[in-house]
Amino acid sequence: MHVNKAPDNLLTLFGKRIAESGDKPAYKFLVTDDHYNMISYHDFHERVLGYAAFLQHDVQVKPKERALILYPPGLDYIYAFYACLFAGVIAVPAYPPDTRNVNRIISIIRDCSPSVILTTHQHQRILDNFIAQHRLGDSFSGQVIVLPEVAEERLHQHYTDPGMQKHDIAFLQYTSGSTSDPKGVILTHENLMANSHCIEANLKTRRGMEMVSWLPPYHDMGLIGGIIHPLSMGMTATLMSPLNFVKKPARWLKMISDATHADGVMSPAPNFGFELCTEKVTEEQLKGLHLDNWESAICGAEPIRLSTYENFCRRFKAAGFKRSSFVPVYGLAEATLLLSGEVTQRNPFVGVFDAAGIKHNKVRNAGADSDGEQELFTRMIGCGPVVKDHSALIVNPDTLSTCDENAIGEIWIRGNSIAKGYWNKPADTTFNAYTKEGAGPYFRTGDLGFFRDTQLYIAGRLKDCLIINGRNHYPQDIEYTVSSVDDLLRKDSTAVFVMEVTAEGRLKEEVVVVQEITRIREELPDFSALFNAIRRAVFDAHGINVAEILLIEQSSIPKTSSGKIMRHKAKELYAEKKLKTITLSSVHTDQ
Structure with a gap:
């Protein structure tokens, strides 16, 4: 008896879904409020194979070479990405260079040495000049090309199957939204297949559902969750650009509301997306929305606030939005995408814990009648159970011993979704960690958390990564920018962190800068001009508004014995008003 072998790579799986779906829309991309660009599964397959053949025969890119994709969000971005997959070329998704991501693009090019860059006509000449200006010829000597407007007739018939296997690399997902040294997470076909199965099992996706997404296609949640997974399931994905969402958040909800024909809607966003809708959607816009078909409102990619969940559900x-449709999840690029979360008929789990214990990495349940004791207890939203066929440990990051159930520690993970490492970093041991007891290998996430009743709770970041408006910012980059503003500011003596404050009845995050200064000169400096220069430099380099700047005495910022900044300690001293402050500037008090 013949038994059909289950697909073990994305190309085989996509071919199966395309054969099943035919004229069904594969992707729809919102161009204006009432117009979509749309393509069916059949036409999408022919076009992508045509572009893959173009890469293979006209551009002559070889399998396993890298192709940097620098298209803005849209169907062309999706065509370029899948053309690389079908040609056996390792895709490197990114965003065209602008004033805020120049260093990131330079680092990516130098790290992955692409053979070709795929972009638009508009960006083609810009990129040619960009490569020459930044002297990238040693890392890139290939072509900057634009895929043909329309694939030549029958071009797809010249396509050559590259014979991809499950262990072959599909693409590189570069981490970090602002660091000058991003790392390329190596994702194989096996990783993507495994995580797609996890998403299907834990988030209950099915062919008749519709995906609605405004997330950037060059970030893991937007690319894997919003573009790759729907095709692997035979779903329709309805998409729009992040800029169109930010300009008018009601567009996102209207797209969901309009999907009445679908057997349920799945639509993800980071915490700030739900907050933006709560704040910006007007009463008039609300009247025309019907969200009862929104089966899974996936919330992840940044810390999830309990207040965001409560306010969005209430608003x-x-x-017709149901509380049980709000699905908190936890994931990261190194786990392909999803690591924990589950669609159920229940409301999300909300744990009530002893606040003092949490501050000291201890987990103690609070009594059921403790909700009102704001100073004694803290409420946290659970991010669901770990996905199917994967496991996680909570480990003391200093001793490497497995923590007991009442301790907060670093989250270590393993399973087929876990990436094979970082590109060009063979010495990195993050993916090959063993506990003191000898369990492993695990990937060290750098995130802190704990388990309660199968739920994974995220307590914070072991790494000092700052997540602002859905983007990751590494404090050392911002600190370098600050200390470079003026000679009065001491190098390697800056701490940047985020504080939660209550403004107009809601929680928000504000960026605080603490900076040592050299001995005061005889003439008192113009602190007002210095504060303005710091704010301007940070905004220009990182797109961040600084709420408060404290200039403190020399040699008073907390450091480790090896001279590293202790940011958590600086944050604690700031909250307790114990920093040796000379002067400060706050957006709340400055005139």
Whole structure:
């Protein structure tokens, strides 16, 4: 008896889904409020194979060479990405260079040495000049090309199957939204297949559902969750650009509301996306929304606030949104995408814990009648159970011993979704960690958390990564920018962190800068001009507004014995008003 072998790579799986789906829309991309660009599964397959053949025969890119994709969000971005997959070329998704990501693009090019860059006509000449200006010829000597407007007739018939296997690399997902040294996470076909199965099992996706997404296609949640997974399931993905969402958040909800034909809607966003809708959607816009078909409102990619969940559910209850549809998840690029989370008929788990214990990495449940004791207890939203066929440990990051159930520690993970490492970093041991007891290998996430009743709770970041408006920012980059503003500011003596404050009845995050200064000169400096220069430099380099700047005495910032900044200690001293402050500037008090 013949038994059909299950697909073990994305190309085989996509071919199966395309054969099943035919004229069904594969992707729809919102161009204006009432117009979509759309393509069916059949036409999408022919076009992508045509572009893959173009890469293979006209551009002559070889399998396993890298192709940097620098298209803005849209169907062309999706065509370029899948053309690389079908040609056996390792895709490197990114965003065209602008004033804020120049260093990132330079680092990516130098790290992955692409053979070709795929972009638009508009960016083609810009990129040619960019490569010459930044002297990238040693890392890139290939072509900057634009895929043909329309694939030549029958071009797809010249396509050559590259014979991809499950262990072959599909693409590199570069981490870090702002660091000058991003790392390329190596994702194989096996990783993507495994995580797609996890998403299907834990988030209950099915062919008749519709994906609605405004997330950037060059970030893991937007690319894997919003573009790759729907095709692997035979779903329709309805997409729009992040800029169109930010300009008018109601567009996102209207797209969901309009998907009445679908057997349920799945739509993800980071915490700030749900907050933006709660704040910006007007009463008039709310009247026309019908969100009862929104089966899974996936919330991840940045810390999830309990207040965001509560306020969003309260605001959109009248439009039919159900609390049980809000699905907190945890994931990261090194785990392909999803690591924990589950769609159920229940409301999300909310744990009530002793606040003092949490501050000291201890987990103690609070009594059921403790909700009102704000100073004694803290409420946290659970991010679901770990996905199917994967495991996680909570480990003391200093001793490497497995923590007991009442301790907060670093989250270590393993399973087929875990990436094979970072590109060009063979000496990195993050993916090959063993506990003191000898369990392993695990990937060290750098995130802190704990388990309660199968739920994974995220307590914070072991790494000092700052997540602002859905983007990761590494404090050392911002600190370098600050200390470079003026000679009065001491190098390697800056701490940047985020504080939660209550403004107009809601929680928000604000960026605080603490900076040592050299001995005061005889003439008192113009601190007002210095504060303005710091704010301007940080905004220009990182797109971040600084809420408060404290200039403190020399040699008073907390450091380790090896001279590293202790940012958590600086944050603690700031909260307790114990920093040796000379002067400060706050957006709340400055005139």
